Amino acid sequence: MRIPLLDATDKSRTRIHKSHRSHKSYMSHSHIYGLFCESRADMEPRERGRATFVAGILLAGYIFASCCAIAHAGELRAGAGRAIITPEHDMWLSGYASRTAPSEGKVHDLFAKALVFEDETGAKTVIVTTDLIGLTAAITSGTARMVEERFGVARERQLYTASHTHCGPVLKNNLEAMYGLDENQARIVADYTSALPGKILAAVAEAMNNVEPVSVSWSVGHAEFAANRRRYTPDGVQFGVNPIGPVDRDVPVLAIRRPGGPIKALLMGYACHNTTLDFQQICGDYAGFAQAHVEAALPGTVALFMSGCGADANPEPRRTLEWAQQHGKELGEAVLKAAQATASAVHGPIRAVYREIPLELSAPPTRDELERQAAGDDVYIARRARTLLEQWDAAGGLATTHPYAIQVLQFADSLQLTALAGEVVVDYSLRLKHELGKQNHYVIGYANDVPAYIPSLRILREGGYEAETSMIYYGLYGPWAPSIEEKIVSAVIEMSKEQ
Numbered sequence: 001m002r003i004p005l006l007d008a009t010d011k012s013r014t015r016i017h018k019s020h021r022s023h024k025s026y027m028s029h030s031h032i033y034g035l036f037c038e039s040r041a042d043m044e045p046r047e048r049g050r051a052t053f054v055a056g057i058l059l060a061g062y063i064f065a066s067c068c069a070i071a072h073a074g075e076l077r078a079g080a081g082r083a084i085i086t087p088e089h090d091m092w093l094s095g096y097a098s099r100t101a102p103s104e105g106k107v108h109d110l111f112a113k114a115l116v117f118e119d120e121t122g123a124k125t126v127i128v129t130t131d132l133i134g135l136t137a138a139i140t141s142g143t144a145r146m147v148e149e150r151f152g153v154a155r156e157r158q159l160y161t162a163s164h165t166h167c168g169p170v171l172k173n174n175l176e177a178m179y180g181l182d183e184n185q186a187r188i189v190a191d192y193t194s195a196l197p198g199k200i201l202a203a204v205a206e207a208m209n210n211v212e213p214v215s216v217s218w219s220v221g222h223a224e225f226a227a228n229r230r231r232y233t234p235d236g237v238q239f240g241v242n243p244i245g246p247v248d249r250d251v252p253v254l255a256i257r258r259p260g261g262p263i264k265a266l267l268m269g270y271a272c273h274n275t276t277l278d279f280q281q282i283c284g285d286y287a288g289f290a291q292a293h294v295e296a297a298l299p300g301t302v303a304l305f306m307s308g309c310g311a312d313a314n315p316e317p318r319r320t321l322e323w324a325q326q327h328g329k330e331l332g333e334a335v336l337k338a339a340q341a342t343a344s345a346v347h348g349p350i351r352a353v354y355r356e357i358p359l360e361l362s363a364p365p366t367r368d369e370l371e372r373q374a375a376g377d378d379v380y381i382a383r384r385a386r387t388l389l390e391q392w393d394a395a396g397g398l399a400t401t402h403p404y405a406i407q408v409l410q411f412a413d414s415l416q417l418t419a420l421a422g423e424v425v426v427d428y429s430l431r432l433k434h435e436l437g438k439q440n441h442y443v444i445g446y447a448n449d450v451p452a453y454i455p456s457l458r459i460l461r462e463g464g465y466e467a468e469t470s471m472i473y474y475g476l477y478g479p480w481a482p483s484i485e486e487k488i489v490s491a492v493i494e495m496s497k498e499q
């Protein structure tokens with residue numbers, strides 16, 4: 001199916017833009033000046049001088065407008081903004097089932113950050129990053145509606161992602177089977193989650209307010225601390241360090257510069273779980289420290305972090321604040337170095353495609369099985385079973401597919417960002433980079449929705465946490481059907497080629 005590239009708003013803007021250009025074609029510089037010259041002959045010398053002065057001002061204004069307000073082919077304008085999203089009170093932190101108490105203060109603030117691009121057609125594209133465990137479909141769709149209403153940006157032109165810090169707040173409807181929240185904590189989580197779209201909107205509004213002409217470039221650095229975490233043992237795949245397992249250690253850097261060279265914003269990525277830390281303080285982990293490192297080195301710059309396909313990678317070493325700071329410094333230095341190195345120019349127009357495809361789950365459990373699990377000793381399996389029984393009662397059965405969000409942003413032929421929902425394993429990044437064969441391409445994970453882990457067929461066959469047990473915490477029965485990898489890869493390839 002062919003996806004429309006522009007929404008109604010974009011089309012009307014294109015029309016306005018075109019009519020502006022045709023106006024330019026017959027209103028030449030001499031035409032403006034001539035309008036004054038024709039009537040100057042019968043003026044007094046003083047009036048003539050004043051008219052010449054006014055004509056000069058108008059001509060200068062016209063030339064300025066021609067140069068600055070009308071974008072030329074490929075030109076991009078951009079804005080960047082941020083909003084603090086640190087919880088105002090201590091609350092339950094996300095990502096680990098082993099926690100038994102709410103947070104105890106913060107190391108630094110958490111942020112929602114926004115990058116807005118405006119291309120030569122006048123269409124705007126928004127990229128939002130957050131220092132959070134993962135945005136749910138409900139959060140992103142709610143925010144997207146607000147951004148569309150206020151700024152006229154269509155859904156396919158809005159990309160939302162999260163750093164996957166495990167020292168950020170629990171969000172409603174995310175990993176619910178993992179936590180045993182009491183009524184008070186559940187209310188705090190619900191309040192925090194419902195306030196989030198408004199805070200993200202504030203970051204987008206700030207970015208919209210400083211959209212200006214920019215030059216954009218793409219470069220790729222390298223950082224070493226990501227390690228494959230799937231260790232093969234006689235008892236199956238266990239957490240650990242697998243020195244021969246696949247990883248993607250690229251550090252992609254999208255640098256946005258103001259005219260003359262100063263850096264306005266840097267969008268950086270890394271494909272590795274943001275899990276150096278597991279303590280009780282609010283913190284952005286290595287991704288938070290990397291953003292802070294770049295912003296300290298380049299005052300006034302907004303540094304944004306997008307996670308790659310690092311679901312089966314952990315930072316090494318880990319578990320101390322010093323290591324989180326060290327990894328952040330390593331990543332931040334790699335970003336600064338890449339931003340100064342030889343880079344490819346990135347230009348518009350920006351093409352955007354967003355789809356939700358049905359991903360199949362394996363055969364569902366019977367009602368008897370779920371009732372047995374709900375009464376069983378395993379607290380996490382029992383919680384999931386209760387959630388599934390509620391869904392069964394509401395819908396008369398269990399859904400056998402789950403809507404899976406995929407998004408492609410193409411900056412003409414100069415860069416592709418592919419955004420995949422969920423905790424995506426590295427096989428997708430390596431395969432899509434190879435199969436699409438594009439020079440400049442990055443695959444973002446944790447994008448638009450985080451419904452579960454997204455294992456490849458290889459990992460599904462091998463088993464382990466990313467294939468099986470993680471489904472318990474996400475409240476889905478599982479595992480995914482073996483069709484998962486081909487479905488996602490073929491959808492991305494199709495979406496990348498539609499013109």
Ligand SMILES: [Zn+2]
Nearest residue numbers: 164273311423
């Ligand atoms: Zn994770």
